[in-house]
Amino acid sequence: MELGIIGLGSIGGNLAKQATEKDIDVVGCDTADRPELKDKGVTVLDSGEYEELANRLDAPRVIYLSLPAGELIDEQLDELVKHLDEGDVVMDGGNSFWRDSMRREERVWEDGIYYLDTGTSGGPPGARDGACFMVGGREEGFEIAEPILDELSVDGGLLHVGPPGSGHFVKLVHNGVEFGMLQSIAEGVELLEAGDFDVDLEDVFNNWSNGSVIRSWLVELMRDQIGEDNYEDVPNYIEDTGEVNWLVQEAFKGETPIPVISQSVTELFKSRGNQEHAYQAIAAMRHGFGTHPFGEDDDILKERVTGRVDNVSRSHLEKDKERKEAVRPKDRMDLDD
Structure with a gap:
């Protein structure tokens, strides 16, 4: 078996390592040299060397994209399919939007190329030792890629979900x-x-x-x-x-x-601290309707802690930004006062 991988980072690189250990010949493309993969027997080509990638793989070719979602997928796909033939299979293993995957599948199918949206779970450890694959796409294309995906998946971790887009949706x-x-x-x-x-x-x-x-x-x-x-x-x-x-x-x-x-x-x-004004606005309105204080107030704190007689309310946790230690309300006050 042979597998092409475009993008040899944490997921693609670990899949490549696993594949070579299971006697799958791997040819990859990446922006980095990846000597650790070469030592494992992976053929590493420069990014964009898709003609050479295609020449080194027998038809029907099976190629796994391990790239960030977005326009980069479209850009690399446009270049890749120029060197592929009818019956070849391209798998998108990233977290692409499923409607984008449906659009891409329609486009490459015009050239008779199968496009499988291949949801991949398990992180780098799964890619290294056995991943979980959720695959959408045409049945015939899945059958071509299935033997390789079966080798790279954990037991029970390979599913052909349904038509194009369904894998990335799931x-x-x-x-x-x-x-x-x-x-x-x-x-x-x-x-x-x-x-x-x-x-x-x-x-x-x-x-x-x-x-x-x-x-x-x-x-x-x-x-x-x-x-x-x-x-x-x-x-x-x-x-x-x-x-x-x-x-x-x-x-x-x-x-x-x-x-x-x-x-x-x-x-x-x-x-991420995106709300710069919301809590300020709440404090202002609370002060307006109930003259509630601005900022910390020891009397209000005491009422919050002691207001329920059986005192079983959850302790509110604050953080000392410098020490990062738990500071509970009851630690901030002397209840005997």
Whole structure:
């Protein structure tokens, strides 16, 4: 078997390593030299050397694109198909918008080239040891690529979802579910940190990773990250590529309620400090209708903490920006005063 890979970064490069170990000949194109892949037996060509790439692969060629979503896919596809023949297969393994994938499939099918929108999950570790593929496209094209994808996927991790666009649509929904799960786990961390008990987070997440209802790779990753020495230095700013925004927009257009996924996207926005005036406006209005104070107020703090007689309300967690230590309201005041 032979596989062409365009883009030999963290995903494409790890797929190339896995493929060569499974006796799949890999020819790749990349902007970098990638000596570590050459040592593994991967033939690495310069970016854009698509004629040479095509010459080194037997027909029907199977080529996997591991490139960022957007216009770059269209640009590279335009150049690539000039050197391909009828019956060849191009797979887009990135997080492309599924409607873009449908458009691209129509375009290359005019030349008899199969285009498979190949949603790929598992991150770099999955690409290295066994990925999860959600594939949309014509059945005949999938059958050509299937033996290679079967070798590169984890057991049960290969699915031909349906017609063009369906693979990237399912992957996008997958990413939305991922966002919701991440937010839920993060809120669990917040609750544990703000609670009345001094629990060891790493021990808790290790416990949850063994037999609990919520055991999962994400819970295991949280456990492992907490154990890292630099965990406390992780910044609060969260960056993302924005594809789940497309899912939320499509849901609104179709009036499909997805409150958890929508809120998880909003929480990412909040981490970036994009709202410079909203909380100022709320404070001003609260002062207007109830003469509520501006900024911190010890009397209001005391009422918030002691207002419920049985005192079981959740401790609100604040952060000392310099020390990054939990500062609970009850730690800021003497309840005996």
